[in-house]
Amino acid sequence: MTTSERAPLSLQLEFLRMMDGGGAAGPFGPRYTIVAGWRVIGGLNSAVLKESLDYVVARHEALRTQVVFADGEAYQRIVPPDAARLTTRKLPETAPEHRERVVEEFLNEVEAEVSITTETPRMRAVLGRFDDHDGVLAIVAHHSLVDGWSMQVLMRDLTACYAARRAGGSPQLPPVRQYRDYVAWQQERADSAAVRKAQEFWRRHLDGARVLPVPNDRPRTPDPYTTGWHRFMLEDGFRTATLAAARQYRSSPFMVLMAAFMVMLRDRTGVTDLVVPTLTTGRDPSWTLDVIGTFYNFMPLRADLSGCRDFADVVATVRASCLATYPNELPFLQVVTEAPELMSAVMDPGAAAVAFQVIQHGVALDGQTVDGLRFDAIRRRVVSTPVGSQIPDGILAELDLHPDGGMFGKVAYTRHMYDEETVTGMVADLRRTLLETVVGRSVAA
Structure with missing residues (x-):
């Protein structure tokens, strides 16, 4: 796909449209995000993580979809894959027994940021590092196009790709259907x-x-x-x-x-x-x-x-x-x-x-090990x-x-x-x- 494609809105997106009062505060504004975090213990390779994020963006259309309201029309615009955004931040040097508090404050800081508007991909990743073997991976996505279950799917595919890339291969994931397929199914059974x-x-x-x-x-x-x-x-x-x-x-x-x-x-x-x-x-x-x-x-x-x-x-x-x-x-x-x-x-x-x-x-990857990395979902906040x-x-x-x-x-x-x-x-x-x-x-x- 080299140009953008159009798809109708789902009934869920139409509901959000009904709730939308316009402006920056609504469900299509820059603060309507969903954030999930994982503590990552082990030597995480940032370059391979970035490649894996790019793979996930290409695999799932929702991560590169915009909801468009123009000329009296409302629709989804699906754009070609683009590079994912990954930023790394140094976390304060803290004794291990005090790091949970720092992790929570880091996630709160990420959630408070205004950064996802109309650009694609509709997600980004922020990697906070205490040191080379202890960090926090926060995944931020726009909640109009990604829900809580989706964050688990995203992380599952991300780590599968990471492990495959580290082994010098490609991820062996089954073909995936897209959100537009669900919209078509929804319309057929209306x-x-x-x-x-x-x-x-x-x-x-x-x-x-x-x-x-x-x-x-x-x-x-x-x-x-x-x-x-x-x-x-x-x-x-x-x-x-x-x-x-x-x-x-x-x-x-x-x-x-x-x-x-x-x-x-x-x-x-x-x-x-x-x-x-x-x-x-x-x-x-x-x-x-x-x-x-x-x-x-x-x-x-x-x-x-x-x-x-x-x-x-x-x-x-x-x-x-x-x-x-x-x-x-x-x-x-x-x-x-x-x-x-x-x-x-x-x-x-x-x-x-x-x-x-x-x-x-x-929760996906809670206490699991992937390519020598231990992932612990951050739920105790x-x-x-x-x-x-x-x-x-x-x-x-x-x-x-x-x-x-x-x-x-x-x-x-x-x-x-x-x-x-x-x-x-x-x-x-x-x-x-x-x-x-x-x-x-x-x-x-």
């Missing part, structure tokens, strides 16, 4: 029986429903804004109690934690018929598991807690909602078409939505930052049950509407709710 059945489900399930509005500290304005990230850790007892509760209630950890989150919101707002958005990977059909692109769906989970006598009833209600909802997953634009008033309460200038998710999938990767609106809360112990949380909040004190108050309420509903129950049992 009026299928499966989609119509799912739309009918959402029409019934969301009848009379409204996404729960959470009052702002300040009214929403069209002015530019930044996103703050409040990070925290809950002791390992929260993780083990959650896993025990999931077994007891024949549920997933997500169902238990969403149930606790809804109890917290009910107690804060007095609302019992709750609709709380969550994010799903959206990786259907299965061949999309190896494709880089933006597939995640904004899914509203509805649970009426008015008849719940105790926490077991709440979990059962949330579980039933999840089991009914997930088989009918659709991109949010197809959902909201069936419930046009769903977002009305959170579009008010004085309120916004709070989305909640739980990390439940594995507790250093907050006032300026980080952008979210389009409101608040996004996330919990991560770390397999090595502890439950790590982060809350992103748009700073033109919310103060950090409001966020820390919400986290304190969630901790207290978990103690009352999950941890205390586990100890009592």
Whole structure:
């Protein structure tokens, strides 16, 4: 391919377009990024890493795609491969036992930078080095075209190429399909029986429903804004109690934690018929598991807690909602078409939505060795930052049950509407709710 090619927008990109207020703060602006980091132990060859980044850019079209709005049209423009951007930074000389803090501060610094706009590739890499055998690799990509799952695919292909190049060969990876193939699949099934059945489900399930509005500290304005990230850790007892509760209630950890989150919101707002958005990977059909692109769906989970006598009833209600909802997953634009008033309460200038998710999938190259290099995914983060990767609106809360112990949380909040004190108050309420509903129950049992 020597010239750029055009492809339609996916429904996920159309949803981001609906959320876009224009300007630098929206989901197509320079701060709407996703950042993943890996600690790298061993003698990393920067030149081979750069070659491997170039390979990944050539392999995956999404990394060299621009979203274009011009002359009343909106489309993807796929451009020919270009050199990837790799920069190296010297990290402060620090004793090994203090390096985790430096690593977190380095990642926060990378996230706060404004560097990805309309140029391609839509990703870059920053290598921080303590010395020749201890470093941090941060991958930054534009979140309109790359999601969290994609970062794992990217890293898998990057390290496969790195190992092959170091051995003097070429990576033996299977052919990969592209994001435009997914868009074509999506368009082909737009009026299928499966989609119509799912739309009918959402029409019934969301009848009379409204996404729960959470009052702002300040009214929403069209002015530019930044996103703050409040990070925290809950002791390992929260993780083990959650896993025990999931077994007891024949549920997933997500169902238990969403149930606790809804109890917290009910107690804060007095609302019992709750609709709380969550994010799903959206990786259907299965061949999309190896494709880089933006597939995640904004899914509203509805649970009426008015008849719940105790926490077991709440979990059962949330579980039933999840089991009914997930088989009918659709991109949010197809959902909201069936419930046009769903977002009305959170579009008010004085309120916004709070989305909640739980990390439940594995992370690529966590504790694995490739060509003598050990890669450890950086998930244990507790250093907050006032300026980080952008979210389009409101608040996004996330919990991560770390397999090595502890439950790590982060809350992103748009700073033109919310103060950090409001966020820390919400986290304190969630901790207290978990103690009352999950941890205390586990100890009592």
